[in-house]
Amino acid sequence: MRLRALLDTDALGLRLLGGEDELDRAVRGVMTTDLRDPSRYLGGGELVLTGLAWRRDAADTEPFVRILATAGVAALAAGEAELGDIPEDLVEACARHRLPLFAVNESVAFATITEHVVRQVSGERAGDLAAVVDRHRRLMTSGPAGGGPDVVLDLLGSDLDLRAWVLSSAGRAIAGAAAGAPGLSAGIRARLAGEHLAAARTGRRGPHRVAVDGLTYSLFPIRSSGRGSAGASRDVRETVLSDWLLAVEADAGDWPEERLDLLQGVTQLIAVERDRRDAARTVRRRLAQEVLELVQTGAAPAEIAARLRVAAPVLLPGLGAAPHWQVVVARVEWDDVQGGPAADAAGGRRAGIESGPVAQALLEEILVDPATAGPDPSDRIAVAHTGDEAIALVPLPAMSPEAEGGDAGLLADALLAAVREPLAAGLADDGRLTLGVSAAVHSAEGLRGALEEARHARRVAAARPGRVCAAGHQELASHVLLLPFVPDDVRRAFTARLLDPLREYDRRHRAELIPTLEAFLDCDGSWTRCATRLHLHVNTLRYRVGRIEQLTGRDLARLEDKLDFFLALRMS
Secondary structure, eight states: OBHHHHHTOGGGOEEEEEOGGGTTOBOOEEEEOOOSOOGGGOOSSEEEEEOSTTOSSGGGHHHHHHHHHHHTOSEEEEESTTTSSOOHHHHHHHHHTTOOEEEEOTTSOHHHHHHHHHHHHHHHHHHHHHHHHHHHHHHHHHSOOSSTHHHHHHHHHHHHOOOEEEEOTTOOEEEETTTTSGGGOHHHHHHHHHHHHHHHHTTOOSOEEEEETTEEEEEEEEOOSSSOSOGGGSOGGGTTTTOEEEEESSOGGGOOHHHHHHHHHHHHHHHHHHHHHHHHTHHHHHHHHHHHHHHHTTOOHHHHHHHHHHHHHHHSTTOOSOOEEEEEEEEEEETTSTTOGGGGTTTOOOTTOOHHHHHHHHHHHHTSOTTOOSSGGGGGOEEEEETTEEEEEEEEOOOOGGGTTTTOSOOHHHHHHTTHHHHHHHHTTTEEEEEEEOOOBOSGGGHHHHHHHHHHHHHHHHTSSSSEEEEEGGGGGSGGGTGGGSOHHHHHHHHHHHHHHHHHHHHHHOOOHHHHHHHHHHTTTOHHHHHHHHTOOHHHHHHHHHHHHHHHTOOTTSHHHHHHHHHHHHHO
16 A cells, blocks of 8 residues: 555544655555664564654654664654654654654554554455466466466465465375475374365365464365366265365454455466366376276287386386386275175275276375475376276386385385375265285286285275275285185184183183283293293293183194184284
8 A cells, every 4th residue: 555545544643744755655564663773673665653652852863763764664653642742853854864754643543553554455465466366367277387386375475474385185285385394294284184174074165274283274175177067066075085275374264355265266276277287197097097908908918018118208207227017006985885885895886976086086196205295296107097996007116126026115004104194084984995005016917916916905905994094915925815804703703712711711800811812922932032021920921821721722832723813813
């Protein structure tokens, strides 16, 4: 706003004492001070309000006015309540330094002037920014973005003093102020994403306000405009796990409608960029789909290898050696699918929801390193979907032969560690995400086996409790692969026969036979190590093991009986 506008507002009670030629100066803020040297708090463009408490005599006036002029303030407004008339030495000093001077009537509170200036300045800034946002939206709609969402988020910071980030549904920083920096830690990002997903699942309209570590954030959903025209009528579960959000470090609860409309415009602008980047994934998705179809139809390894050679430069540009590959399989299911919760094996799905595309978009997000900011890392992931299942081909740098099939590459638990909390909030009480990871393979011949391995691992994960579960290829070489597929009635009968006598004895005598048995097996039957772990004398341990054998009729010196106890404990 301009200084001239202050005189046009009668409610402010301002009277101009000097500086008629400077009334077109812009006012960028307001500050109240009675410090003799307020320079450290001045940034230029302020209307400075003072009650003149700093002035003891006329000698104090010149230094004070010189400090304000040097700092580039817009004007000085002095209150008449303290001294009555404004001192003549102040009028003269302001005239020498070409600093406009106003007198504030004693009936007008400084707070009234401050509120008016802040409201006017904020409104004008929002209007200017809205014009920039609208212009930027037109540019992004008609051609390349020229900077993407970071540009408009920088404007939010510079023009409205708002720190803002664009986050993925899993809490990864995609754009914004200090994206990925300590200013917004991974834990806070995950918390904000989880709160957003939980609010979206309940149908609450944004923005959602969340308090984290003493700061309030307002969360605005960024709904992609390119996934169907009937977005409002679609089930929220089709997009909630993959949509972005705009997190603003501010409480939007008392914002005027104009500012809320501006932020909604920002989210629409970012949605255009999101749609563009989704479209850019088409080539990678098509490559993955072609390879998947060849693998599943039993095509010759040479034909599959040719497709992989085409995919490698797209996914890993500039890589000299042919990459190794891992396969990751994911599935998103809802409890009200046709056929009920057990529809996993039959491939049932809820009417109207295509789970395959949901799992595809989600897997593209999960496979990006959560510590990496920006959207670019997802350009090296190819994900296809078939039915309700998403399948990713993940290229890896060349590795030594002895590393193949080991712990090299992606690990199932590590993939979900950073995203489990927010995704569980988005799945709520009716959704599940299960994921399986294969070992790394270096040839087309191994790709079919890797796909089956990843699918088996996912079924192992599906047999576990929890909303977000994963299993890796390492678990397929152990009893873990078999246990989930033991029928429930067989599982209950087996564990009851071996463990119920021990549980009943523990209940009546507090003997801790079950913990003793677990420790004994964990120590591979070593009396000394087990006694040390339990802080028992070896003779006490021998007495407890003898009691276990007496109650169950088993012999813990025999491998078969040890194995039965081990499996019973795992299945219980």
